[in-house]
Amino acid sequence: MTGENAVRLRPPRNAVDERAVTWWRWQLLVATAVPVAVLTVLGAFIGPARSWLLLAAVAVAAPGLACAAFLPVWWFRVHRWEVTDDAVYVRTGALRQEWRIAPMSRIQTVDTVRGPLEQYLRLATVTVTTASSKGAIRIEGLDHELAAGLAERLTLLTRATPGDAT
Amino acid sequence: MSGGLGDADDREWRRLDPRTVLVRVALFGGVLVGAALPVAFGLAGDRPLWQAFAWVAAAAALALGVAVVAETVRFRRTRYRVGPDRVELHTGLLVVQRRSLARERVRSADLSANPLQRVFGLVKVRVGTGEHSGGESPLELDLVTRAEGERLRRELLARSAGPSGTPDGDDTLAALDPRWIRFAPVSFLVPALGGAAIGAVMQVSEWFGAQGKVIHWIGDRFQDVSLAWMIVDLVLLAAVTGAVGALGLWVEMWWNYRLEREPGGTLRVARGLLTTRSVSLEERRLRGVELVQPLGVRLCGAARVDAVATGLAQNDGDEHADLKNLLPAVERAVADRVAAQVLREPEPPTAAPLTVHPRAARTRRLRRALWAALAPVVVLAVLGLLLTPVLLYVAAGCAVVLAPIAVLFALDAYRGLGHAVSGAYLVTRSGSLRRATVALQRSGVIGWTVRQSYFQRRAGLLTLTATTAAGTGAYDILDAGENEGLTFAAGAVPDLLAPFLETKPVRGEREACAKRVTDAP
Numbered sequence: 001m002t003g004e005n006a007v008r009l010r011p012p013r014n015a016v017d018e019r020a021v022t023w024w025r026w027q028l029l030v031a032t033a034v035p036v037a038v039l040t041v042l043g044a045f046i047g048p049a050r051s052w053l054l055l056a057a058v059a060v061a062a063p064g065l066a067c068a069a070f071l072p073v074w075w076f077r078v079h080r081w082e083v084t085d086d087a088v089y090v091r092t093g094a095l096r097q098e099w100r101i102a103p104m105s106r107i108q109t110v111d112t113v114r115g116p117l118e119q120y121l122r123l124a125t126v127t128v129t130t131a132s133s134k135g136a137i138r139i140e141g142l143d144h145e146l147a148a149g150l151a152e153r154l155t156l157l158t159r160a161t162p163g164d165a166t
Numbered sequence: 167m168s169g170g171l172g173d174a175d176d177r178e179w180r181r182l183d184p185r186t187v188l189v190r191v192a193l194f195g196g197v198l199v200g201a202a203l204p205v206a207f208g209l210a211g212d213r214p215l216w217q218a219f220a221w222v223a224a225a226a227a228l229a230l231g232v233a234v235v236a237e238t239v240r241f242r243r244t245r246y247r248v249g250p251d252r253v254e255l256h257t258g259l260l261v262v263q264r265r266s267l268a269r270e271r272v273r274s275a276d277l278s279a280n281p282l283q284r285v286f287g288l289v290k291v292r293v294g295t296g297e298h299s300g301g302e303s304p305l306e307l308d309l310v311t312r313a314e315g316e317r318l319r320r321e322l323l324a325r326s327a328g329p330s331g332t333p334d335g336d337d338t339l340a341a342l343d344p345r346w347i348r349f350a351p352v353s354f355l356v357p358a359l360g361g362a363a364i365g366a367v368m369q370v371s372e373w374f375g376a377q378g379k380v381i382h383w384i385g386d387r388f389q390d391v392s393l394a395w396m397i398v399d400l401v402l403l404a405a406v407t408g409a410v411g412a413l414g415l416w417v418e419m420w421w422n423y424r425l426e427r428e429p430g431g432t433l434r435v436a437r438g439l440l441t442t443r444s445v446s447l448e449e450r451r452l453r454g455v456e457l458v459q460p461l462g463v464r465l466c467g468a469a470r471v472d473a474v475a476t477g478l479a480q481n482d483g484d485e486h487a488d489l490k491n492l493l494p495a496v497e498r499a500v501a502d503r504v505a506a507q508v509l510r511e512p513e514p515p516t517a518a519p520l521t522v523h524p525r526a527a528r529t530r531r532l533r534r535a536l537w538a539a540l541a542p543v544v545v546l547a548v549l550g551l552l553l554t555p556v557l558l559y560v561a562a563g564c565a566v567v568l569a570p571i572a573v574l575f576a577l578d579a580y581r582g583l584g585h586a587v588s589g590a591y592l593v594t595r596s597g598s599l600r601r602a603t604v605a606l607q608r609s610g611v612i613g614w615t616v617r618q619s620y621f622q623r624r625a626g627l628l629t630l631t632a633t634t635a636a637g638t639g640a641y642d643i644l645d646a647g648e649n650e651g652l653t654f655a656a657g658a659v660p661d662l663l664a665p666f667l668e669t670k671p672v673r674g675e676r677e678a679c680a681k682r683v684t685d686a687p
Contacts, residue, residue, distance in 0.1 A: 007649055007669055008670045009652065009663075095619065096619040098618075099666075101615075102612070106613065132639045134633055134638075135612060
């Protein structure tokens with residue numbers, strides 16, 4: 001395993017649901033729209049500073065829209081997850097990528113969260129926590145039925161795996 | 167509450183020491199006097215002095231009376247009991263609080279006594295369950311006699327004398343060596359204390375409306391010397407004050423220091439000159455140790471030892487009572503020896519030879535340091551071009567001073583990087599201003615996080631983070647070589663990372679592949 005045999009982390013097996021792209025895009029659009037709307041309204045009412053405020057609105061809107069167009073697709077290609085009998089393995093990020101691994105024997109809780117937008121798109125986020133305050137793993141953008149099944153499977157697996165989780 | 171059972175219950179319940187009322191009222195009285203004096207002087211502005219004092223004295227007497235009653239009620243209502251499986255405390259002034267801990271979950275029983283409490287031979291006992299959760303304060307007995315406190319501590323921590331309760335012959339791992347005090351004045355406390363001293367002088371003089379006078383007086387002292395000398399002198403004065411303060415604080419904190427191993431697998435740190443403390447730490451909660459070297463301490467060849475343990479409260483609100491600190495700054499060799507003894511290892515893992523990180527990590531550090539140093543220079547230069555040429559000279563001066571310092575720190579930070587496996591421990595080292603060498607039990611690693619930014623990917627580096635239930639929750643191996651780091655992580659904790667690794671074609675081969683692809687028509 002040393003020297004010439006270069007190793008790397010293989011990508012996790014499963015991609016997230018395709019609707020996650022829509023979800024991410026909506027999130028970015030909302031995050032962009034709120035400040036742009038505020039700036040535009042202010043610009044409409046405050047005459048003297050109108051040009052500056054509208055310029056600021058454009059300065060926020062342009063990168064925001066660009067992010068909304070490109071980032072979700074990029075994220076969709078990077079975000080992947082996998083649950084084996086022994087561990088949960090997730091890859092996230094874009095420019096800065098992150099691989100997280102938590103062994104089944106150390107998992108303490110399995111949460112499923114569905115925000116309003118996620119409910120509409122029938123998506124869910126599964127969060128797996130361990131005894132470490134910095135070891136939580138989030139799997140975003142899963143189909144909600146898949147997420148429910150996954151949470152159940154994780155709960156069963158963790159119960160079956162011995163260990164005191166610390 | 168009737169019958170023999172009830173009587174037996176009543177006998178088990180214990181009260182706090184009656185003198186606790188006296189001690190707490192005396193403490194309150196002290197605070198009261200401290201608050202009353204400025205108020206009296208303030209009131210004396212527009213009425214006779216005696217009248218102001220009479221008013222304040224009356225108010226203080228009333229408050230003291232209320233305190234006596236409240237403390238008496240609290241004392242009467244407070245009782246505790248250590249049952250076969252639960253520790254219980256009933257207390258409360260108006261609302262009765264009943265707190266009950268399962269004995270098997272008790273993780274710590276720490277004693278502390280300030281000078282006033284020591285005069286009466288009383289101690290405060292804090293019983294903790296090692297939960298991180300904030301808000302829920304541990305069970306606190308305020309105050310019991312020293313003998314009772316020791317008895318409680320032993321009773322609560324002596325559990326079934328498990329397998330680790332082996333007699334070790336000499337149970338004292340470290341005891342105070344007065345020569346260690348020489349490392350006190352090189353800590354980061356010195357500038358902090360010096361600054362605090364200046365601040366205190368200014369604040370007190372402002373209370374008495376004499377701040378201007380003090381500043382003038384200082385100005386008069388330095389009438390004959392230039393401004394630069396005055397600043398140098400004042401900084402020196404602050405540094406000396408800070409150093410004296412650091413020495414004093416060190417003596418107060420570490421007097422009578424002892425690190426012992428007690429039967430039942432507990433480490434105990436006892437220390438303190440005026441306020442005495444005893445902190446216990448179960449060995450089965452210990453996941454490793456951290457050898458910490460702040461810059462000044464490191465330059466003197468010293469290090470302090472902290473415990474990496476699960477469920478240690480970060481700070482219990484008590485000033486300078488760092489619960490995880492096992493050993494003050496001492497010579498590096500002694501620190502290593504104590505670390506090895508604490509971990510029951512023949513060789514200190516913290517002194518193990520470490521794998522050096524690739525040179526790309528050095529480049530990254532140099533680049534980052536230079537950016538940080540040159541950013542203010544660029545800002546100054548741009549402003550100088552726009553506004554006044556004076557700023558250009560300032561910018562040049564900054565560049566000449568800051569750039570070499572940045573380079574020195576970057577090179578030092580690179581030299582500090584390293585990681586290794588030593589026996590049952592994973593060792594990682596990093597930092598320049600605060601160099602920390604962490605030895606973490608390999609079985610205590612409960613997950614890996616691998617991070618790689620775009621620049622790291624290009625440089626063939628990655629940052630590995632071992633997550634654990636203990637200490638800060640995660641410990642980093644910064645900028646390890648891609649290949650070496652992953653192999654290391656897979657080897658350090660068996661069966662965790664290895665299933666997710668795959669071999670990739672070596673660089674030369676891959677480039678050849680790419681070339682073939684591009685060559686193809």
